[in-house]
Amino acid sequence: MASNDFHEKSFDEATLTKLEIFQLYTREWLPVFLAREVDYVREVHLFDFFAGPGKDAGGVPGSPLRTLTVLKEYSQDPNLQAWGKTPIIAHFSDATLWKAKELKALVESEAWRIPGVSTATTRAEFAEAFVVAEPILQARDKAKLLLLDQFGVSQITPDVFRQLVSFPRTDFLFFISSATLHRFHEHPNIRHKIRPADDFNQVHHAALDYYRELLPSGRRYYLAPFSIKKGSNIYGIIFGSAHPLGIDKFLTVAWGKDELNGNANFDINRDALDPGEPMLELGSVTRPLKINVFEEELEAALRQKRLRHEVDVMDLCYRHGVMRRHAASVLKRLREEGAINLEFQWPTLDHLDQPRSIDYL
Ligand SMILES: C[S@@+](CC[C@H](N)C(=O)[O-])C[C@H]1O[C@@H](n2cnc3c(N)ncnc32)[C@H](O)[C@@H]1O
Secondary structure (H helix, E strand, C coil), rough: CCCEEEECCCCCCCHHHHHHHHHHHHHHHHHHHHCCCCCCCCCEEEEECCCCCCCCCCCCEEEHHHHHHHHHHHCCCCCCEECCCCCEEEEEEEEEEHHHHHHHHHHHHHHHHCCEEEEEECCCCCCHHHHHHHHHHHCCEEEEEEEEEECCCCCCCCCHHHHHCCCCCCCEEEEEEHHHHHHHCCCCCCCCHHHHHHHHHHHHHHHHHHHHHHHHCCCCCCEECCCCCCCCEEEEEEEECHHHHHHHHHHHHHHHHCCCCCCECCCCCCCCCCCCCHHHHHCCCHCCHHHHHHHHHHHHHCCCCCCCCHHHHHHHHHHHHHHHHHHHHHHHHHHCCCEEEECCCCHHHHHHHCCCCCEEE
8 A cells, every 4th residue: 555656556455445444434424414304413524535536547446436335325215314404515635636636527427426415526635625624624513524544644643633533523534554553663652562562463552542642631532443454564544433323333344344353354363263253152261362351351340340330331342442242241240140230231322311320239
Protein backbone atom coordinates (compact mmCIF):
# COMPACT_ATOMS: atom_id res chain seq x y z
CA MET A 1 0.00 0.00 0.00
CA ALA A 2 2.77 2.43 -0.91
CA SER A 3 1.62 5.91 -1.80
CA ASN A 4 3.01 6.12 -5.34
CA ASP A 5 0.84 4.70 -8.15
CA PHE A 6 -1.63 3.27 -5.60
CA HIS A 7 -4.53 3.56 -8.02
CA GLU A 8 -2.53 2.58 -11.11
CA LYS A 9 -2.26 -1.01 -9.86
CA SER A 10 -4.76 -3.56 -8.59
CA PHE A 11 -5.72 -3.31 -4.92
CA ASP A 12 -3.87 -5.95 -2.91
CA GLU A 13 -5.47 -8.32 -0.39
CA ALA A 14 -4.77 -6.05 2.56
CA THR A 15 -6.40 -3.09 0.80
CA LEU A 16 -9.41 -5.21 -0.08
CA THR A 17 -9.79 -6.31 3.56
CA LYS A 18 -9.65 -2.68 4.65
CA LEU A 19 -12.21 -1.63 2.04
CA GLU A 20 -14.52 -4.47 3.04
CA ILE A 21 -14.38 -3.36 6.67
CA PHE A 22 -15.20 0.22 5.66
CA GLN A 23 -18.11 -1.03 3.56
CA LEU A 24 -19.44 -3.44 6.20
CA TYR A 25 -19.37 -0.77 8.85
CA THR A 26 -21.17 1.71 6.58
CA ARG A 27 -23.84 -0.95 6.09
CA GLU A 28 -24.21 -1.33 9.88
CA TRP A 29 -24.17 2.40 10.55
CA LEU A 30 -26.78 3.77 8.12
CA PRO A 31 -29.90 2.00 9.51
CA VAL A 32 -29.17 3.41 12.98
CA PHE A 33 -30.24 6.82 11.66
CA LEU A 34 -32.54 5.88 8.83
CA ALA A 35 -34.68 3.04 10.14
CA ARG A 36 -37.09 5.62 11.53
CA GLU A 37 -37.43 9.39 11.19
CA VAL A 38 -36.18 10.98 14.41
CA ASP A 39 -36.14 14.65 15.28
CA TYR A 40 -32.60 14.55 16.70
CA VAL A 41 -31.14 13.57 13.29
CA ARG A 42 -32.07 15.95 10.50
CA GLU A 43 -29.36 14.94 8.01
CA VAL A 44 -26.99 12.01 7.45
CA HIS A 45 -23.48 12.79 6.15
CA LEU A 46 -20.78 10.41 4.95
CA PHE A 47 -17.31 11.89 4.46
CA ASP A 48 -14.51 10.17 2.55
CA PHE A 49 -11.57 12.57 2.83
CA PHE A 50 -9.03 10.45 0.90
CA ALA A 51 -11.43 9.11 -1.67
CA GLY A 52 -9.19 8.28 -4.66
CA PRO A 53 -10.62 8.08 -8.21
CA GLY A 54 -13.27 5.47 -7.41
CA LYS A 55 -11.57 2.29 -8.69
CA ASP A 56 -8.23 0.54 -8.96
CA ALA A 57 -6.51 -0.09 -12.31
CA GLY A 58 -8.61 -3.21 -12.87
CA GLY A 59 -11.92 -1.46 -12.13
CA VAL A 60 -12.32 -2.87 -8.59
CA PRO A 61 -14.39 -0.35 -6.59
CA GLY A 62 -12.65 1.84 -4.04
CA SER A 63 -14.20 3.33 -0.91
CA PRO A 64 -16.51 5.92 -2.61
CA LEU A 65 -18.16 3.36 -4.87
CA ARG A 66 -18.53 0.97 -1.96
CA THR A 67 -20.29 3.67 0.05
CA LEU A 68 -22.56 4.36 -2.90
CA THR A 69 -23.19 0.63 -3.37
CA VAL A 70 -24.42 0.37 0.22
CA LEU A 71 -26.58 3.47 -0.26
CA LYS A 72 -28.01 2.07 -3.48
CA GLU A 73 -28.91 -1.23 -1.81
CA TYR A 74 -30.63 0.57 1.06
CA SER A 75 -32.51 2.90 -1.30
CA GLN A 76 -34.59 -0.13 -2.28
CA ASP A 77 -35.14 -1.26 1.31
CA PRO A 78 -38.65 -0.53 2.63
CA ASN A 79 -37.46 -1.02 6.22
CA LEU A 80 -35.59 2.29 6.18
CA GLN A 81 -38.58 4.51 6.82
CA ALA A 82 -36.59 7.74 6.93
CA TRP A 83 -35.23 7.22 3.41
CA GLY A 84 -36.27 10.15 1.21
CA LYS A 85 -37.24 12.18 4.30
CA THR A 86 -33.87 12.59 6.01
CA PRO A 87 -31.39 14.00 3.46
CA ILE A 88 -28.26 11.88 2.89
CA ILE A 89 -25.15 13.60 1.61
CA ALA A 90 -21.96 11.76 0.58
CA HIS A 91 -18.87 14.03 0.52
CA PHE A 92 -15.82 12.84 -1.40
CA SER A 93 -12.50 14.67 -1.57
CA ASP A 94 -8.95 13.91 -2.64
CA ALA A 95 -5.88 16.10 -3.00
CA THR A 96 -4.93 14.74 -6.43
CA LEU A 97 -6.63 16.59 -9.26
CA TRP A 98 -7.01 13.71 -11.74
CA LYS A 99 -8.47 11.45 -9.05
CA ALA A 100 -11.01 14.03 -7.92
CA LYS A 101 -12.00 14.71 -11.55
CA GLU A 102 -12.43 11.03 -12.39
CA LEU A 103 -14.38 10.43 -9.24
CA LYS A 104 -16.68 13.39 -9.80
CA ALA A 105 -17.51 12.20 -13.33
CA LEU A 106 -18.14 8.70 -12.02
CA VAL A 107 -20.35 9.51 -9.04
CA GLU A 108 -22.37 12.02 -11.05
CA SER A 109 -22.99 9.51 -13.85
CA GLU A 110 -26.48 8.09 -14.32
CA ALA A 111 -25.43 4.71 -12.86
CA TRP A 112 -24.70 6.25 -9.46
CA ARG A 113 -27.67 8.58 -9.06
CA ILE A 114 -29.47 7.31 -6.02
CA PRO A 115 -32.86 8.66 -4.93
CA GLY A 116 -32.58 10.41 -1.57
CA VAL A 117 -28.78 10.81 -1.83
CA SER A 118 -26.77 13.80 -3.00
CA THR A 119 -23.02 13.83 -3.52
CA ALA A 120 -20.35 16.53 -3.33
CA THR A 121 -16.95 15.72 -4.86
CA THR A 122 -14.04 18.12 -4.62
CA ARG A 123 -10.29 18.28 -5.09
CA ALA A 124 -9.05 19.28 -1.67
CA GLU A 125 -6.24 18.67 0.74
CA PHE A 126 -7.56 16.97 3.85
CA ALA A 127 -6.77 19.94 6.10
CA GLU A 128 -8.80 22.22 3.84
CA ALA A 129 -11.74 19.83 3.43
CA PHE A 130 -11.81 19.24 7.18
CA VAL A 131 -12.16 22.97 7.90
CA VAL A 132 -14.92 23.33 5.30
CA ALA A 133 -16.77 20.37 6.85
CA GLU A 134 -16.49 21.67 10.40
CA PRO A 135 -19.94 23.29 10.71
CA ILE A 136 -21.53 19.97 9.73
CA LEU A 137 -19.19 17.97 11.96
CA GLN A 138 -20.03 20.21 14.92
CA ALA A 139 -23.80 19.95 14.44
CA ARG A 140 -25.64 17.86 17.03
CA ASP A 141 -28.58 17.16 14.73
CA LYS A 142 -26.53 15.62 11.90
CA ALA A 143 -25.20 12.06 11.94
CA LYS A 144 -21.70 11.71 10.49
CA LEU A 145 -19.50 8.83 9.40
CA LEU A 146 -15.92 9.68 8.47
CA LEU A 147 -13.50 7.53 6.46
CA LEU A 148 -9.92 8.72 6.67
CA ASP A 149 -7.96 6.46 4.36
CA GLN A 150 -4.70 8.35 4.46
CA PHE A 151 -1.25 7.23 3.41
CA GLY A 152 0.97 7.05 6.50
CA VAL A 153 -0.43 8.84 9.52
CA SER A 154 0.66 12.44 9.01
CA GLN A 155 -2.85 13.81 8.44
CA ILE A 156 -4.41 12.54 11.68
CA THR A 157 -2.37 14.71 14.00
CA PRO A 158 -3.11 14.67 17.74
CA ASP A 159 -5.11 17.88 17.21
CA VAL A 160 -7.17 16.34 14.42
CA PHE A 161 -7.74 13.26 16.56
CA ARG A 162 -8.94 15.39 19.49
CA GLN A 163 -11.35 17.17 17.15
CA LEU A 164 -12.62 13.88 15.75
CA VAL A 165 -13.52 12.59 19.18
CA SER A 166 -15.17 15.88 20.13
CA PHE A 167 -17.70 15.98 17.27
CA PRO A 168 -21.20 14.93 18.32
CA ARG A 169 -22.89 11.97 16.64
CA THR A 170 -19.72 11.18 14.68
CA ASP A 171 -18.08 7.80 14.12
CA PHE A 172 -14.81 7.46 12.25
CA LEU A 173 -12.50 4.87 10.79
CA PHE A 174 -8.94 5.79 9.98
CA PHE A 175 -6.14 3.85 8.48
CA ILE A 176 -2.52 3.60 9.60
CA SER A 177 0.20 2.14 7.43
CA SER A 178 2.69 -0.44 8.54
CA ALA A 179 5.68 1.86 8.52
CA THR A 180 3.82 4.27 10.75
CA LEU A 181 2.77 1.54 13.13
CA HIS A 182 6.39 0.52 13.42
CA ARG A 183 7.29 4.10 14.24
CA PHE A 184 4.84 3.95 17.15
CA HIS A 185 7.07 1.26 18.50
CA GLU A 186 9.76 3.88 19.06
CA HIS A 187 7.40 6.42 20.60
CA PRO A 188 8.60 7.19 24.13
CA ASN A 189 5.06 7.02 25.56
CA ILE A 190 4.41 3.54 24.30
CA ARG A 191 7.78 1.83 23.86
CA HIS A 192 7.56 0.30 27.31
CA LYS A 193 4.12 -1.19 26.61
CA ILE A 194 5.13 -3.52 23.82
CA ARG A 195 6.06 -6.97 24.99
CA PRO A 196 8.45 -8.40 23.97
CA ALA A 197 10.20 -5.43 22.40
CA ASP A 198 10.23 -6.92 18.92
CA ASP A 199 6.68 -8.25 18.86
CA PHE A 200 5.16 -6.23 16.05
CA ASN A 201 1.94 -8.25 16.27
CA GLN A 202 1.03 -6.08 19.22
CA VAL A 203 2.21 -2.83 17.78
CA HIS A 204 -1.23 -1.82 16.54
CA HIS A 205 -2.55 -2.16 20.07
CA ALA A 206 0.24 0.06 21.27
CA ALA A 207 -0.87 2.62 18.69
CA LEU A 208 -4.40 2.33 20.08
CA ASP A 209 -3.09 2.96 23.58
CA TYR A 210 -1.34 6.03 22.24
CA TYR A 211 -4.66 7.37 20.89
CA ARG A 212 -6.47 6.43 24.11
CA GLU A 213 -4.06 8.65 25.97
CA LEU A 214 -5.12 11.57 23.75
CA LEU A 215 -8.76 11.25 24.86
CA PRO A 216 -9.88 14.01 27.23
CA SER A 217 -9.91 12.60 30.75
CA GLY A 218 -13.30 11.51 32.00
CA ARG A 219 -14.73 11.35 28.46
CA ARG A 220 -16.62 8.15 27.71
CA TYR A 221 -15.34 7.19 24.29
CA TYR A 222 -14.82 3.90 22.50
CA LEU A 223 -11.87 2.99 20.29
CA ALA A 224 -11.10 -0.33 18.64
CA PRO A 225 -8.33 -1.55 16.35
CA PHE A 226 -8.32 -3.97 13.45
CA SER A 227 -4.93 -5.18 12.20
CA ILE A 228 -4.36 -6.36 8.66
CA LYS A 229 -1.28 -8.38 7.83
CA LYS A 230 0.32 -8.50 4.42
CA GLY A 231 3.55 -10.47 4.28
CA SER A 232 5.64 -9.18 7.14
CA ASN A 233 3.81 -5.85 7.24
CA ILE A 234 0.91 -4.92 9.47
CA TYR A 235 -1.59 -2.21 8.62
CA GLY A 236 -4.26 -0.97 10.90
CA ILE A 237 -7.69 0.52 11.12
CA ILE A 238 -8.65 2.54 14.17
CA PHE A 239 -12.34 2.93 14.82
CA GLY A 240 -13.84 5.56 17.10
CA SER A 241 -17.33 6.31 18.42
CA ALA A 242 -18.81 8.02 21.45
CA HIS A 243 -21.78 5.66 21.42
CA PRO A 244 -21.95 2.04 22.61
CA LEU A 245 -24.01 1.16 19.55
CA GLY A 246 -21.18 2.39 17.30
CA ILE A 247 -18.48 0.27 18.92
CA ASP A 248 -20.91 -2.63 19.17
CA LYS A 249 -21.53 -2.57 15.44
CA PHE A 250 -17.84 -2.20 14.66
CA LEU A 251 -17.07 -5.22 16.85
CA THR A 252 -19.79 -7.17 15.03
CA VAL A 253 -17.98 -6.42 11.77
CA ALA A 254 -14.56 -7.19 13.27
CA TRP A 255 -15.65 -10.50 14.85
CA GLY A 256 -17.34 -11.39 11.56
CA LYS A 257 -13.91 -11.05 9.94
CA ASP A 258 -11.89 -12.62 12.77
CA GLU A 259 -13.57 -15.38 14.74
CA LEU A 260 -10.51 -15.85 16.93
CA ASN A 261 -9.91 -12.40 18.32
CA GLY A 262 -12.14 -9.94 16.51
CA ASN A 263 -9.28 -7.65 15.69
CA ALA A 264 -7.07 -8.95 12.90
CA ASN A 265 -7.02 -10.83 9.62
CA PHE A 266 -4.37 -13.14 11.13
CA ASP A 267 -3.71 -14.97 14.39
CA ILE A 268 -2.59 -11.83 16.22
CA ASN A 269 -1.96 -13.48 19.56
CA ARG A 270 -0.42 -16.55 17.94
CA ASP A 271 -3.10 -18.74 19.49
CA ALA A 272 -2.71 -21.22 16.61
CA LEU A 273 -6.37 -22.17 16.90
CA ASP A 274 -8.64 -23.20 14.08
CA PRO A 275 -11.12 -20.36 13.50
CA GLY A 276 -13.74 -23.00 12.65
CA GLU A 277 -13.76 -24.29 16.23
CA PRO A 278 -16.72 -23.16 18.36
CA MET A 279 -14.82 -20.85 20.69
CA LEU A 280 -17.29 -20.47 23.52
CA GLU A 281 -17.45 -24.20 24.01
CA LEU A 282 -13.72 -24.71 24.26
CA GLY A 283 -12.04 -25.39 27.59
CA SER A 284 -10.08 -22.49 29.00
CA VAL A 285 -6.70 -24.01 28.15
CA THR A 286 -7.34 -23.92 24.42
CA ARG A 287 -9.38 -20.73 24.21
CA PRO A 288 -7.96 -17.63 22.56
CA LEU A 289 -5.69 -15.64 24.83
CA LYS A 290 -7.76 -12.51 24.37
CA ILE A 291 -10.94 -14.14 25.70
CA ASN A 292 -9.06 -15.60 28.66
CA VAL A 293 -7.54 -12.24 29.53
CA PHE A 294 -10.97 -10.59 29.29
CA GLU A 295 -12.66 -13.25 31.43
CA GLU A 296 -9.99 -13.02 34.10
CA GLU A 297 -10.43 -9.28 34.32
CA LEU A 298 -14.23 -9.51 34.34
CA GLU A 299 -14.14 -12.06 37.14
CA ALA A 300 -11.69 -9.98 39.17
CA ALA A 301 -13.81 -6.83 38.70
CA LEU A 302 -16.94 -8.68 39.85
CA ARG A 303 -15.24 -10.27 42.85
CA GLN A 304 -14.03 -6.81 43.84
CA LYS A 305 -17.61 -5.49 43.38
CA ARG A 306 -16.41 -2.86 40.94
CA LEU A 307 -19.19 -3.31 38.34
CA ARG A 308 -22.53 -1.83 39.28
CA HIS A 309 -24.67 -2.69 36.28
CA GLU A 310 -24.72 -4.04 32.75
CA VAL A 311 -23.25 -0.89 31.18
CA ASP A 312 -20.13 -1.37 33.33
CA VAL A 313 -19.85 -4.94 32.02
CA MET A 314 -20.41 -3.67 28.49
CA ASP A 315 -17.68 -1.05 28.82
CA LEU A 316 -15.26 -3.73 29.97
CA CYS A 317 -16.18 -5.83 26.91
CA TYR A 318 -15.54 -2.88 24.60
CA ARG A 319 -12.30 -2.01 26.34
CA HIS A 320 -11.08 -5.55 25.58
CA GLY A 321 -12.54 -5.51 22.07
CA VAL A 322 -14.81 -8.50 22.75
CA MET A 323 -18.51 -8.89 22.05
CA ARG A 324 -21.07 -8.45 24.86
CA ARG A 325 -21.94 -12.14 24.66
CA HIS A 326 -18.37 -12.99 25.68
CA ALA A 327 -19.32 -11.91 29.21
CA ALA A 328 -21.94 -14.68 29.47
CA SER A 329 -19.89 -17.57 30.85
CA VAL A 330 -18.28 -15.63 33.72
CA LEU A 331 -21.62 -14.02 34.66
CA LYS A 332 -23.29 -17.44 34.65
CA ARG A 333 -20.55 -19.09 36.72
CA LEU A 334 -20.54 -16.35 39.37
CA ARG A 335 -24.33 -16.40 39.56
CA GLU A 336 -24.38 -20.18 39.98
CA GLU A 337 -21.70 -19.87 42.64
CA GLY A 338 -23.94 -17.39 44.50
CA ALA A 339 -21.48 -14.48 44.29
CA ILE A 340 -23.80 -12.25 42.27
CA ASN A 341 -27.41 -11.94 41.29
CA LEU A 342 -28.58 -10.39 38.03
CA GLU A 343 -31.42 -10.54 35.54
CA PHE A 344 -29.46 -10.77 32.33
CA GLN A 345 -27.28 -13.36 30.59
CA TRP A 346 -25.05 -10.71 29.07
CA PRO A 347 -25.44 -6.94 28.70
CA THR A 348 -27.73 -5.61 26.00
CA LEU A 349 -28.17 -2.18 24.46
CA ASP A 350 -31.87 -2.04 25.30
CA HIS A 351 -31.53 -0.51 28.77
CA LEU A 352 -28.85 2.13 28.34
CA ASP A 353 -30.88 4.74 30.23
CA GLN A 354 -31.74 2.40 33.08
CA PRO A 355 -29.16 -0.36 33.04
CA ARG A 356 -30.00 -3.55 34.91
CA SER A 357 -28.06 -3.87 38.12
CA ILE A 358 -25.67 -6.48 39.47
CA ASP A 359 -26.37 -7.38 43.09
CA TYR A 360 -23.58 -8.73 45.23
CA LEU A 361 -24.51 -11.46 47.67
C1 LIG B 1 -4.87 5.06 0.32
S1 LIG B 1 -5.44 6.14 -0.91
C2 LIG B 1 -7.18 6.14 -0.66
C3 LIG B 1 -7.84 5.09 -1.42
C4 LIG B 1 -9.33 5.19 -1.49
N1 LIG B 1 -9.96 5.10 -0.18
C5 LIG B 1 -9.86 4.09 -2.39
O1 LIG B 1 -10.53 3.22 -1.89
O2 LIG B 1 -9.54 4.13 -3.56
C6 LIG B 1 -5.03 7.72 -0.30
C7 LIG B 1 -5.55 8.86 -1.17
O3 LIG B 1 -5.26 10.07 -0.47
C8 LIG B 1 -4.93 11.06 -1.41
N2 LIG B 1 -4.13 12.03 -0.64
C9 LIG B 1 -2.83 11.98 -0.30
N3 LIG B 1 -2.51 13.03 0.48
C10 LIG B 1 -3.66 13.73 0.68
C11 LIG B 1 -4.00 14.89 1.44
N4 LIG B 1 -3.07 15.55 2.13
N5 LIG B 1 -5.26 15.30 1.44
C12 LIG B 1 -6.22 14.63 0.74
N6 LIG B 1 -5.95 13.55 -0.02
C13 LIG B 1 -4.69 13.09 -0.03
C14 LIG B 1 -4.20 10.34 -2.51
O4 LIG B 1 -4.33 11.02 -3.75
C15 LIG B 1 -4.90 8.99 -2.53
O5 LIG B 1 -5.91 8.95 -3.50
